Amino acid sequence: MAESVVLLDFWASVFGLRVRIALAEKGVEYEYKEQDLFNKGPLLLQSNPIHKKIPVLIHNGRTICESLVIVQYIDEVWTDGSLLLPKDPYQRAIARFWADYVDKKIYEIGSKIWKSKGEAKEAAKKEFIECLKLLEGELGDKTYFGGDTFGFIDIALIPFSCWFYSYETEGNFSIEKECPKLKMWLKRCMERESVSKALPDPHKVYDLVGFLKKKFGIE
Ligand code: GS8
Numbered sequence: 001m002a003e004s005v006v007l008l009d010f011w012a013s014v015f016g017l018r019v020r021i022a023l024a025e026k027g028v029e030y031e032y033k034e035q036d037l038f039n040k041g042p043l044l045l046q047s048n049p050i051h052k053k054i055p056v057l058i059h060n061g062r063t064i065c066e067s068l069v070i071v072q073y074i075d076e077v078w079t080d081g082s083l084l085l086p087k088d089p090y091q092r093a094i095a096r097f098w099a100d101y102v103d104k105k106i107y108e109i110g111s112k113i114w115k116s117k118g119e120a121k122e123a124a125k126k127e128f129i130e131c132l133k134l135l136e137g138e139l140g141d142k143t144y145f146g147g148d149t150f151g152f153i154d155i156a157l158i159p160f161s162c163w164f165y166s167y168e169t170e171g172n173f174s175i176e177k178e179c180p181k182l183k184m185w186l187k188r189c190m191e192r193e194s195v196s197k198a199l200p201d202p203h204k205v206y207d208l209v210g211f212l213k214k215k216f217g218i219e
Contacts, residue, residue: 005030006058008044010037012205015067016055017159017198022071024194026078068099071155085152099156105131106160114170114209125171129178136182158189165202166209
């Protein structure tokens, strides 16, 4: 029986992008179903009744939620080719730690840059740069976060790069200037088809930020 793989997603979602990149890395074909997050359909509500959020992966009729959980699932199910998580338990723990750091910090602080004004905006920008510098320190001189192969931490972080233009424009700063090594890592990741084909145009994301600001009355 042919496998059925369906992804419920939203085009600009950093979380959904993780899943799209992981599936592309593994060469898994799937059906993409764009979701209207302002008017959620029954499939999304039934598939993720707890959080009611995308991404959701539906594999042979069974649902998996939460982007990092999904990426780990993909890694465990489709084992051909290179693994996204290292085999060594300690290195796996390290990969999960940094992916969790990205989740706890980058999304929330990045959003604060475009959602806030004045002092709060400045504070968010400062904190955001500090987080990126920390990540840059963890990357060091390695090609990817896990070493020579593209893996879990890269997948957790790289989707944010299509939002970087929005953060930089809203916060009036340059990631290349603040974190040149991280910017070089970003360019290396973009050389991978799994990444470059998945990531939307940063200007399109910026248009979305403008739309969301109007919708939420942030001007
Ligand atoms: C976050 C998913 C999420 O926030 C994960 O999958 O890693 N921890 C989860 N999804 C958002 C879209 S991306 O900003 C979402 O579905 N939001 C709908 C809502 O909050 O109602």
